[in-house]
Amino acid sequence: MTTPKYLSNTYLDELTVNITRVIEMDDSVAMYCDDTIFYPQGGGQPCDLGVIIIDGSEHRVHHVESTKEGIAHILEAHPSLLTCAKKQCIQRIDIQRRxxxxxxxxxxxxxxxxxxxxxxxxxxxxxxxxxxxxxxxxxxxxxxxxxxxxxxxxxxxxxxxxxxxxxxxxxxxxxxxxxxxxxxxxxxxxxxxxxxxxxxxxxxxxxxxxxxxxxxxxxxxxxxxxxxxxxxxxxxxxxxx
Structure with missing residues (x-):
């Protein structure tokens, strides 16, 4: 199992990863990747916020949480996101908040x-x-x-x-x-x-x-x-x- 990058490097604010799964959730989607720099809410600490960039378009991450499937990046629903599994994306966190x-x-x-x-x-x-x-x-x-x-x-x-x-x-x-x-x-x-x-x-x-x-x-x-x-x-x- 991959150790999330946020555990090894607090100061890393951008990372290129692969999208492994996208789940539709009412007006949001939960996106899973093969690695992440986004810290999920828990342990007395708030989650990271930021953006995920896919095919040059930015999608805002408004919540991150741990689930049975892994770390879920919650984004506002968009039709293009439902077909982006297996694509590469760029994760970028709000480093000042982090x-x-x-x-x-x-x-x-x-x-x-x-x-x-x-x-x-x-x-x-x-x-x-x-x-x-x-x-x-x-x-x-x-x-x-x-x-x-x-x-x-x-x-x-x-x-x-x-x-x-x-x-x-x-x-x-x-x-x-x-x-x-x-x-x-x-x-x-x-x-x-x-x-x-x-x-x-x-x-x-x-x-x-x-x-x-x-x-x-x-x-x-x-x-x-x-x-x-x-x-x-x-x-x-x-x-x-």
Whole structure:
């Protein structure tokens, strides 16, 4: 099975591929290709948008999702699209949207790592990395701290973004390694032989299928805006330009 290009290269904004299938859907069509740079909505991250160019004509992609058949690119219906299977096309994403989404996703991971470092009783539970409403949730296995300082966390962010930026890598680990590193998360991920994890240098890797930037230096403008506790969960809102 082909590994989608968005997993290996966040910055690739154009790709020539082959159309494998087109399915009619009311006023839209679902187009499948043998590869894609379009990220499908999911994992707390919005999908990519852009265009698919066929025989010189642009067709706008207004949604992308994962289905049983693969990654579906949803386009407005047009008669010419129903006969384009097996043709070549050019995929082109909105790279500014992609990079903002990638920054927001990486930012959520970095904040999660900082909180884990501050309190070993916290571990990541949920991430909502939409730039307009970004937050992460941490579960507390044991209550040891009644207050977390927004200013302290922002200072630590500044150190890792401005003063001492660090690299971010996507690597594949086997399931046993992931279970050893993240036992509380291991049941929530696909039980595949190989698991993709995001490794921010110096922190414990986290299983993730999203897009990410290469270095924390790209997270300039990241700020924690609010920390709220609800029972055994800590919700941390953040923003990034």
């Amino acid at each position: 990079l903002l989404n990638a920054k927001s996703h990486t930012a959520g991971h970095l904040i999660s790592h900082i909180l884990e470092e501050l309190d070993s009783n916290l571990f990541p539970a949920k991430g909502h990395h939409y730039p307009s409403d970004s937050y992460i949730e941490m579960i507390e296995t044991e209550r040891t701290n009644d207050s977390y300082s927004v200013d302290l966390i922002n200072d630590k962010i500044d150190a890792l973004v401005e003063s001492n930026p660090i690299d971010i890598l996507a690597v594949d680990l086997d399931l046993a390694q992931v279970k050893s590193l993240r036992p509380l998360l291991s049941k929530l991920i696909p039980q595949n032989t190989q698991i993709r994890v995001i490794a921010i240098d110096g922190f414990k890797p986290v299983p993730c299928g999203g897009t990410h930037v290469r270095c924390t230096s790209e997270l300039k403008g990241l700020r924690i805006t609010r920390i709220k506790r609800k029972k055994d969960r800590l919700k941390v809102n953040y923003s990034i330009n």
